[in-house]
Amino acid sequence: MIARALIALLALAGAGGAEAQQPQRVAPTERSQIVYSYAPIVKRVTPAVVNVYAQRTEQRQARNPLFDDPFFRQFFGQQPQTARSLGSGVIVDAGGLVVTNNHVIEGMTEVRVALPDRREIEAEIVLRDPRTDLAVLRLKNAKGLAALDLGDSDQLEVGDIVLAIGNPFAVGQTVTQGIVSALARTQVGITDYGFFIQTDAAINPGNSGGALVDMQGRLVGINTAIYSRSGGSVGIGFAVPVNMVKAIVRAAQGDGKLRRPWLGATLQNVTKEIADSLGMDRPSGALVSNVVAGGPSERAGLRRGDIITAIDAQIIDDMQSLGYRLATKTLGGTSTISVMRNNRKVDISLKLDPAPENPPREEAKVTGPSPFAGATIVNYSPAIADEITLHESVTEGVVISDIEEGSIAAQVGLQKGDVIIAINDAQMKRTRDVSQATQSRRGFWKLTIGRDGQTLTTVMGG
Numbered sequence: 001m002i003a004r005a006l007i008a009l010l011a012l013a014g015a016g017g018a019e020a021q022q023p024q025r026v027a028p029t030e031r032s033q034i035v036y037s038y039a040p041i042v043k044r045v046t047p048a049v050v051n052v053y054a055q056r057t058e059q060r061q062a063r064n065p066l067f068d069d070p071f072f073r074q075f076f077g078q079q080p081q082t083a084r085s086l087g088s089g090v091i092v093d094a095g096g097l098v099v100t101n102n103h104v105i106e107g108m109t110e111v112r113v114a115l116p117d118r119r120e121i122e123a124e125i126v127l128r129d130p131r132t133d134l135a136v137l138r139l140k141n142a143k144g145l146a147a148l149d150l151g152d153s154d155q156l157e158v159g160d161i162v163l164a165i166g167n168p169f170a171v172g173q174t175v176t177q178g179i180v181s182a183l184a185r186t187q188v189g190i191t192d193y194g195f196f197i198q199t200d201a202a203i204n205p206g207n208s209g210g211a212l213v214d215m216q217g218r219l220v221g222i223n224t225a226i227y228s229r230s231g232g233s234v235g236i237g238f239a240v241p242v243n244m245v246k247a248i249v250r251a252a253q254g255d256g257k258l259r260r261p262w263l264g265a266t267l268q269n270v271t272k273e274i275a276d277s278l279g280m281d282r283p284s285g286a287l288v289s290n291v292v293a294g295g296p297s298e299r300a301g302l303r304r305g306d307i308i309t310a311i312d313a314q315i316i317d318d319m320q321s322l323g324y325r326l327a328t329k330t331l332g333g334t335s336t337i338s339v340m341r342n343n344r345k346v347d348i349s350l351k352l353d354p355a356p357e358n359p360p361r362e363e364a365k366v367t368g369p370s371p372f373a374g375a376t377i378v379n380y381s382p383a384i385a386d387e388i389t390l391h392e393s394v395t396e397g398v399v400i401s402d403i404e405e406g407s408i409a410a411q412v413g414l415q416k417g418d419v420i421i422a423i424n425d426a427q428m429k430r431t432r433d434v435s436q437a438t439q440s441r442r443g444f445w446k447l448t449i450g451r452d453g454q455t456l457t458t459v460m461g462g
Contacts, residue, residue: 038163041217042175047116047146048091049165049173049211052100052123052137054108055084088166088210089113089137090219092249094147096139099245100209101224102128105135107405113139116173127252131192131387132244132327133224136252148211150249151218153241154314156180156197164201164223164237166210176202181236186320188225188238192389195324196238197221203237212239219245243328250330260327261335262355262382264295265302266392267319278307279343285309286319288339290392292382300350303341310338326352357383363401364431366409370438371445371460374407375400375414377431388417391453397421398428412460419450 087104091097098113105111111123123137139145160180168174178201185196199212203223212221221239228234251258267286275283285307291298308316312335316322329335329352337350361378378384378401380394388401398420403409420428423437424446449456 038175038177038215041163041213041215042165045148045163045211045213045217046165046173046175048148049116050089050091050098051114051167051173052087052089052098052104052111052209053084053114054087054105054111056107056109086167086170086206087208088206088223090209090211090222091139091145091147092150092219092245093253094145096142096145097126097249097252098123098137098139099222099249100135100137101222102130102133102135104209105137106130111137113137115145126256127248127258129248129258132240132248133191134222134240134245134248136248138252148213148219149217150242150246151214151216151220153197153220153243156183156214156220156241158183161215162199162201162220163213164199164203164207164210164239165213166203166207166223168202168204168206170206174207178202178235184317184321185238186318186324191224191240193244193324193327194320195241195244196224197241199237199239200235201237202233202235204233205231207237218242221245241324244324247328247330259331259354260386261329261331261350261352262295262386263297263322263326263350264292264355264382265297266290266292267308267322269318270307278340280307280340284317285340286316286322295382296351296353300337300348302337302339302348302350306339306341306346308337308339309345311335313338355381355383355386357381359430361401362431364435366434366438368435368438369441370408371412371447372400372409372414372420372434372438374404375409376402376404377420377434379430380419390417390419391450393453394419394450396429397450398431398434414449415451417451420447421450421455422446422448 085104085108087100089098089100092099112120113123114120121139121142123139126138127136158180162180164176178199181200182198185198186194188194188196203226207223210223211219212223214220220242222245223239225238226233227236266289268289270283270285270287272283288302288304288306291302291304308322310316311325314325331352331354333352335350337348339346358381359379363378365376366372377398380397380399384399400416400418403416420434422428428434444459444461446459
């Protein structure tokens with residue numbers, strides 16, 4: 001069940017007269033002011049909404065008692081199996097960049113895109129970002145492409161009319177209409193940067209990665225998920241705001257590497273109990289529970305116990321909304337962070353720098369005969385901690401960054417984000433230590449793992 005979320009307020013007051021500059025919205029007063037058809041908008045935007053077909057082919061051992069015999073293995077040993085996925089996408093650049101959901105192409109190796117004019121074009125995966133559930137594809141040798149203009153999701157208001165376009169249930173391109181039901185849904189639990197646009201426009205399986213557009217035909221969101229007990233639309237759909245999409249597209253147009261500003265602090269939501277103890281009229285903001293030594297927050301003067309209430313005059317209702325706001329910022333600049341400290345407002349200037357990757361990650365995949373087989377490991381650094389959202393107690397060691405599905409590591413219960421502290425009582429400080437310790441078979445394995453601030457030790461047979 002989805003937890004109730006607060007609606008983030010637009011920071012119009014105190015923004016240099018910004019409120020007066022916004023066009024006033026009024027309900028139609030005459031019949032002639034009512035638009036009876038969305039056809040002009042649909043005709044303009046649908047050429048830029050595509051179908052995404054992804055697949056991967058695997059070689060798996062056939063279930064035949066003869067497969068151990070080398071002679072029979074050539075007949076029974078390997079049988080290809082194909083995994084497929086279907087979704088939607090949006091062309092955001094006439095040069096061939098397509099934005100879709102990461103879960104549409106997750107684990108896939110071959111991607112094709114079908115255009116509304118029935119052309120099918122091979123696509124390469126430029127960028128995957130599981131934290132936002134967004135991905136960027138590049139169409140190969142594509143010409144004559146239409147692209148959607150990118151709007152500003154911060155200008156959306158509850159009650160605005162929107163259109164959802166995609167390929168639900170693979171029936172073909174479909175347009176549905178609804179309104180913005182809510183903004184800044186942060187307690188949905190779909191991605192790390194939960195800050196969703198909620199709409200009642202019908203969204204169904206296959207719509208993932210499709211477009212949510214406003215009445216000017218501008219992209220305002222990427223349809224990502226629905227809340228449903230039946231699997232079909234019940235009028236509660238969620239879209240990633242286009243302002244987050246812009247950050248992903250910028251990275252794809254650059255070197256293809258996604259770097260986000262690093263706060264360098266640990267946050268927690270302000271509960272009613274905390275608000276009451278501080279004399280606040282309501283629970284709001286993000287409480288700073290820890291500041292990383294030498295990080296941007298410490299250099300800016302942020303302190304433990306501060307409550308962050310706004311960033312660049314945009315209201316912060318909880319830690320999720322701050323994470324979203326930071327993730328949409330461009331590296332190299334500065335942002336003004338407003339905090340409540342000792343019952344007074346303080347503004348500090350935060351430099352927007354990425355988390356340092358020191359030491360280098362030295363990524364490796366464990367392949368030896370050990371419980372870690374199938375795990376991808378990296379060295380701890382602030383960049384890794386921010387990327388994987390590690391517990392604040394972790395300050396060094398070797399981190400599991402990924403686990404291959406069905407691998408030994410997955411079967412023994414290891415998880416992404418686990419910190420490998422020791423193997424058979426030998427301390428693991430770098431990835432090369434783990435690689436060396438897992439090269440040979442052992443009679444038993446004693447594993448010491450850090451997980452969610454706790455240290456776990458287990459012994460298993462070799």
